[in-house]
Amino acid sequence: MLTYKTFRYLFGSFFIATVLYGSLVSPLPFWVYPMEIMLWMLFIIYAAFRMRAGIFLTSICSLPNASKKNIILTFDDGPHPVYTPLILEALKAMHAKAVFFCIGKNIVQFPELAKQIAAEGHIVANHSYNHSNFIGMYAAKKVAEEIAATEQIIQQTIGRTYKLYRPPFGVTNPNIAKAVQRLSMHSIGWNKRSFDTVSKSTEKVLNRIKPNLKNGDIILLHDTNAHTPVILAEFLLFANANGFIFELNDILDLNNLDE
């Protein structure tokens, strides 16, 4: 996979080549340089929001070598006092296990819920401490502090951590990459986004996650949402009827963690 460093080198070389050509060989139209800069900025935006492209940071967005027909369900932004228990109930009813990417300050507020998640056999993972809208503008040190503080809280609350981090909004950049690498975390993305926080229609959300379901899919949902427990219950019935299972061994294998 091409990294940011490679792209920067390629673009930089191309930019210098056009400047040299324009000044030494034949003048180029005035719009060439601003356009090059604009294209570079568009590329940076694309790279920041497209975790799967892995330009700044390699993220695990699916596990194609996962055990047979295993799907990884992930729930972001909790724990939530109302919806997390409902999600846990729906999971328990179908013997499904999931990863909860919790916000550090929410664990501080609802430690019993984090403990319940762990006690019911799910993974409590890291989704930053504050989930700030501005995390994409933080220095690497500040991002690292967010991640480290949440790791510490998870450790104190449930007695262990899994070194799994999901960047808020799925945004990555060189500073976030540096922080994740410095703390030896695994960055976990998704390959199926439900948009459950945006869409009011249960059916629409299900139509985003049900088609082409395959081994090792990582599905993004939120345990902060009124209709997600209903969506989950329906999805679990559908997936179960199609022979899919929801186990954590493949994600635990990332750290050679044993349960």
Ligand SMILES: [Zn+2]
């Ligand atoms: Zn989030």
